[in-house]
Amino acid sequence: MCKPGYIKVNGICADIPDCTNNSTICDNATSTCEDTPGSYRCNCKEGYSKPPGATPHAPCVNINECAASSPVCSAGSQCTDSVGSFMCSCLPGHVRISSTVCSINATRCENINCTTEGSVCRENGNNAVTCDCPSNKAKKQNKCLRYYKFIQRLVQTFLP
Ligand SMILES: [Ca+2]
Numbered sequence: 001m002c003k004p005g006y007i008k009v010n011g012i013c014a015d016i017p018d019c020t021n022n023s024t025i026c027d028n029a030t031s032t033c034e035d036t037p038g039s040y041r042c043n044c045k046e047g048y049s050k051p052p053g054a055t056p057h058a059p060c061v062n063i064n065e066c067a068a069s070s071p072v073c074s075a076g077s078q079c080t081d082s083v084g085s086f087m088c089s090c091l092p093g094h095v096r097i098s099s100t101v102c103s104i105n106a107t108r109c110e111n112i113n114c115t116t117e118g119s120v121c122r123e124n125g126n127n128a129v130t131c132d133c134p135s136n137k138a139k140k141q142n143k144c145l146r147y148y149k150f151i152q153r154l155v156q157t158f159l160p
Contacts, residue, residue: 005038
């Protein structure tokens with residue numbers, strides 16, 4: 001007599017090759033079969049897992065990556081779970097950096113806060129936006145000031 005999981009071959013108890021004998025012993029969509037001494041194990045594929053304490057034969061189930069304690073999608077993106085995977089969609093005004101990272105689209109004025117007081121955001125096609133002072137004003141100490149040229153001329157005249 002052989003122990004469970006073993007079969008007598010030429011008078012010797014040999015491990016039953018469960019995975020080879022039954023190719024669907026594990027769910028091939030969610031796991032891969034691994035022969036173990038006297039038994040087998042269904043190892044979960046990426047995107048699938050077993051509940052803690054599940055038996056080696058237990059089926060693997062979808063991981064909801066979107067419910068993970070640390071976010072899998074970056075700020076500015078929306079996580080959508082799918083069976084065996086997940087997807088990060090970029091929120092409006094954001095551009096894709098990678099499959100899990102979206103970043104504010106810095107080429108759009110709607111996403112830009114011009115920090116120079118009185119400056120106006122201008123889009124330059126595919127390049128980053130600029131915050132320019134209106135044509136009748138000039139930037140001075142983080143403000144767009146009218147008559148800057150006049151002040152500058154005064155300074156140049158009276159300062160050494
Ligand atoms: Ca998933």
